[in-house]
Amino acid sequence: MILAHRIAITALGMSWPLIACGCGDGVPAPKLPSAAPKISTATLATDASRLSDVGAEGGRPEALSSADSDAKLIEVAGVVMPKPSSWQWQTPSGSFRTLQYSVPARAANTSAAELSISVFRDGDGGSIDLNLQRWCGQFVDDDGSPVHAAIVDRAVHGLAIKVVELKGLYQGVGQAAPRPDMMLLGAIVAAPGRTLYIRLIGQTATVESSRERFETLVSGMRRAD
Numbered sequence: 001m002i003l004a005h006r007i008a009i010t011a012l013g014m015s016w017p018l019i020a021c022g023c024g025d026g027v028p029a030p031k032l033p034s035a036a037p038k039i040s041t042a043t044l045a046t047d048a049s050r051l052s053d054v055g056a057e058g059g060r061p062e063a064l065s066s067a068d069s070d071a072k073l074i075e076v077a078g079v080v081m082p083k084p085s086s087w088q089w090q091t092p093s094g095s096f097r098t099l100q101y102s103v104p105a106r107a108a109n110t111s112a113a114e115l116s117i118s119v120f121r122d123g124d125g126g127s128i129d130l131n132l133q134r135w136c137g138q139f140v141d142d143d144g145s146p147v148h149a150a151i152v153d154r155a156v157h158g159l160a161i162k163v164v165e166l167k168g169l170y171q172g173v174g175q176a177a178p179r180p181d182m183m184l185l186g187a188i189v190a191a192p193g194r195t196l197y198i199r200l201i202g203q204t205a206t207v208e209s210s211r212e213r214f215e216t217l218v219s220g221m222r223r224a225d
Contacts, residue, residue, distance in 0.1 A: 062075075062076075062077060062078050062224070063075040063076075063224065064076055064098070064099070065089065065099060066089065067089045069089070071085040072084070072085050074099065074101075074117070074217075075224060076098055076099055076117055076119060076196065077098070077119045077191055077194050077196055078191060078192065078194075078223060078224050079159070079189065079191050079196060079221060079222070079223060079224060080221070080222055080223070080224045081217050081218075081220055081221040081222075082216055082217060082220040083101070083115075083213075083217055084213050086103075086104055087101040087102065087103050087104075087115060087213075088101060088102045088104075089101055090102055092116070094173075096118050096125075097116050097117070097118055098117050098118055098119045099116070099117040100114065100115070100116045100117070101114070101115040101116075102114060102115075103115055103200060103202065103206065103207075103210055105203075105205075105206045105209075106205075106206065106209040106210070107205050107206070107209060110203050110205045110206050111202065111203055111206065112202065112206065113200060113201060113202025113203065113206040113207050113210065114199075114200070114201055114202060115198070115199070115200045116198070116199050116201075117196060117197070117198050118196070118197040119194055119195070119196050119197075120194060120195050120197075121193060121194045122193055122194060122195070125195065125197075128162065128188055128190075128195065131188070131197060132149070132151070132162075132164065132188075135149070135164065135166060135184065135186065135199070136149050136166065138170055138171055138172055139166045139167070139168040139169065139170050139182070139184070140168055140169050140171075140178065141168050141169070142168070142169065142180075147166055147167065147168040149164055149165065149166050150164070150165040150166075151163070151164050151165075154218070156218065156219060156221050156222075157221065157222040157223070158222075158223065159189055159190065159191060159221055159222070159223065160189075160190040161187050161188065161189050161190070161218060161221070162187070162188040163185075163186070163187050163218060164184070164185070164186035164187070164188065165183075165184065165185055165186075166183065166184040166186075167182070167183045167184075167204060168182065169181075169182065170182035170184070170201070172201075181203060181204050181205075182201065182202065182203060182204060183201070183202065183203070183204040183207040183208065184199055184200065184201045184207070185199075185200040185201075185207055185210075185211065185214045186198060186199045186200070187217075187218050187221075189221065191223070192223075198217075200214050
């Protein structure tokens with residue numbers, strides 16, 4: 001259960017409520033989208049069939065960004081968003097990921113962060129609240145207590161978006177131990193017929209240095225023509 005506390009902080013230029021998130025230990029993993037076959041790197045780069053068979057207007061297949069696409073743009077699931085050309089396309093590392101980008105470090109002694117985008121058709125992947133709990137359950141404070149997520153609802157060019165911020169010790173899927181001083185900036189986008197889950201995650205210094213670029217990505221999001 002997510003408990004809302006009316007405490008405000010400033011992030012991305014806004015006043016955000018803090019959300020106390022429950023532990024993710026008891027949260028089941030989402031089911032894979034129906035009809036999500038194993039996809040080769042070449043198919044990921046050229047085929048959007050795992051997202052939608054046709055475009056929203058019943059005609060063209062939807063574009064999906066690849067290594068050879070416009071370096072300043074992300075196209076996925078009928079949504080277009082700007083990105084820095086320095087954020088480099090990567091082969092998605094997991095079956096839940098539709099797109100993945102490396103976000104370079106901008107300070108000494110820090111490592112690159114990662115931007116991932118997952119897309120689920122309506123009815124797949126669990127509810128938005130369930131996925132928020134899962135994100136929160138991957139973070140704890142230094143003393144092991146649950147962290148508070150800053151969450152705000154936004155409307156951008158007709159898209160409903162939840163923007164999320166988390167900080168603390170992070171233990172992702174497959175990690176042997178929590179990593180300290182980690183940060184997540186996320187956006188959950190309700191698009192026609194599907195939901196996009198966008199996560200920028202990495203060392204706090206790297207993610208903080210990319211905050212303005214992430215805000216540009218979110219505020220520039222729109223439906224594809």
